[in-house]
Amino acid sequence: MQAASYNYPTRMIFGPGSRAQLGALLKAEGKRRPLIVTDRGIAGLPFVAEMVDTLKSEGLEAAVYSEIQGNPDKPQVTQGVDAFRAHQADSFIILGGGAALDVGKVIALMINHPGDVFDYEDGNPDVPPVDKEIPFNICVPTTAGTGSEVGRSSVISDEKHVKRIIFDARMMPPLVVADPELTVGLPAGVTAATGVDALSHSVEAFLAKGYHPMADGIALEGIRLVKENLATAVKEPTNIVARGNMLMASSMGATAFQKGLGVTHSCAHALSAVCDLHHGTAIALMLPACMRFNAVALPERMVRLQAAVDTTMAFDVWLEQFNAELGLPSGLAAVGVKEEHLAALVEIAVKDVCHSCNERAVSAEDFEALFREAL
Secondary structure (H helix, E strand, C coil): CCCEEEECCCEEEECCCHHHHHHHHHHHCCCCCEEEECCHHHHCCHHHHHHHHHHHHCCCCCEEECCCCCCCEHHHHHHHHHHHHHCCCCEEEEEECHHHHHHHHHHHHHCCCCCCHHHHECCCCCCCCCCCCCCCEEEEECCCCCCHHHCCEEEEECCCCCEEEEECHHHCCCEEEECHHHHCCCCHHHHHHHHHHHHHHHHHHHHCCCCCHHHHHHHHHHHHHHHHHHHHHHHCCCCHHHHHHHHHHHHHHHHHCCCCCCHHHHHHHHHHHHHCCCHHHHHHHHHHHHHHHHHCCCHHHHHHHHHHCCCCCCHHHHHHHHHHHHCCCCCHHHHCCCHHHHHHHHHHHHHCHHHHHCCCCCCHHHHHHHHHHHC
């Protein structure tokens, strides 16, 4: 697989083994004391110790903050701010999947900005200005799903487990090192679920309200890459070409969804909050029903989605078959969601901001019907 470096939507260095450049990249910015932000599961993997040792051999003093687990929340952010200050750090390496990337970006925001994390929530009419330095950070994704490494926002849960979006354009990381070798150890189920999350970002961006042909073009190519590579990455976990293409599809989905997301993400956010369901799994289980819902309003767009995955079957049917090929569950009941959860799921989904970009308006009754259909 060919290595590449380009500047869209931020500076990106891509290729197998590209993590070896981290020390040189930090020193080029005059940095010497990075804090590696990652989650508990990744912190114990051999490549993290290797990364710390390599940085040390290059004259850098790295510390590791790894108190991230499950859905990102405010305490993980505040503890990370404390860790940065205790290390007297001057920069970040944000390493991991969506949770670590989201937490790391908000830690970086809060180092020099006052107030509470949720003061910076998207849509807050009294949001403080983001006008102070955000420490230099390099995002290093280890999953191909959220694309948070190229995002201007993070999702952080509050004390009620409601997901809230922290947003500012300056949160876009200045540098991404995308090394597909770091995704090789992902279990098949995680590879599948995160990959469908990447797919959903491109799909929902393509269907979102508004005129944005550049985002649409990126979305359609991202969809094609997922269709052609995700099953291979699941079945052949060491296939570095498929892994690399999925990393690119993930970044492309997150680039495209600056246009917006939709009803599927509102459903998935509710499922994570109420049932603690993995975000990618929730997306996969809701996506077919949500596409049937959207097909009523967007038949021409559905035809273009069919073309992107090279199928003559209805797009929602293709999604169901794709989920089955990936070994994902076939319904919400299979992952412990019950009818007794419906009221709480609907309450949270209605309040979620993502469906405001859905071309077809979604009522509380619509959400209940979608959850029931997906059971």
